[in-house]
Amino acid sequence: MTATVPSPNLAAGLPELPAPHRSPRPAPMFEMIPYEKFRDTPSVRFFDITVPGSNARDMVVHAGPAISPPNDPGSGAWQFYLHPHQEDNLLAMHGGRTFYLVNLGWNYPFHIVRLESGGDILRIPPGTFHRSVSDPDGSLVLNQAVREEGASVVREFRVYNSSRIPRLFAVTSRTAPLPKLHGVSW
Numbered sequence: 001m002t003a004t005v006p007s008p009n010l011a012a013g014l015p016e017l018p019a020p021h022r023s024p025r026p027a028p029m030f031e032m033i034p035y036e037k038f039r040d041t042p043s044v045r046f047f048d049i050t051v052p053g054s055n056a057r058d059m060v061v062h063a064g065p066a067i068s069p070p071n072d073p074g075s076g077a078w079q080f081y082l083h084p085h086q087e088d089n090l091l092a093m094h095g096g097r098t099f100y101l102v103n104l105g106w107n108y109p110f111h112i113v114r115l116e117s118g119g120d121i122l123r124i125p126p127g128t129f130h131r132s133v134s135d136p137d138g139s140l141v142l143n144q145a146v147r148e149e150g151a152s153v154v155r156e157f158r159v160y161n162s163s164r165i166p167r168l169f170a171v172t173s174r175t176a177p178l179p180k181l182h183g184v185s186w
């Protein structure tokens, strides 16, 4: 009989990281994807926003400066979504939102990306921790997701508390190297 060797990465009782975190570097990078704008005037905006391969749609409306997912109410620690088997393709349809992306498989793991209404589509590869903060007036974001066959919605929308995942916390803590900024200024 062989003894089970505990993971060296996580303390006992902490959640096991999904498979993409154990995959070799580099993980696929996030992308900003342009799309065809047939007409873009103050009175009429007509775009083809088709994302080939998308097989699931979700929409998130923030009425004000909301944070998704919300910070941990006890400690204030940032919390993140991570989809093991889903690619997100996010388009701001109204208002603006700032995304915080962490992928421990990227050479530079922490990026902050600005999403503007009618701007490019943000593609977030599976296995990427992500959270977003809306502008004061809120925002409406359409996600044209690509879900792998058999993906479980419960697992895809699990929330990860950074204070309970040492590597994630180390990358996003105040003492870590500053994130790379994309369309954002301090």
Ligand SMILES: [Fe+2]
Residues within 6 Å of the ligand: 081, 083, 088, 130
């Ligand atoms: Fe997502």
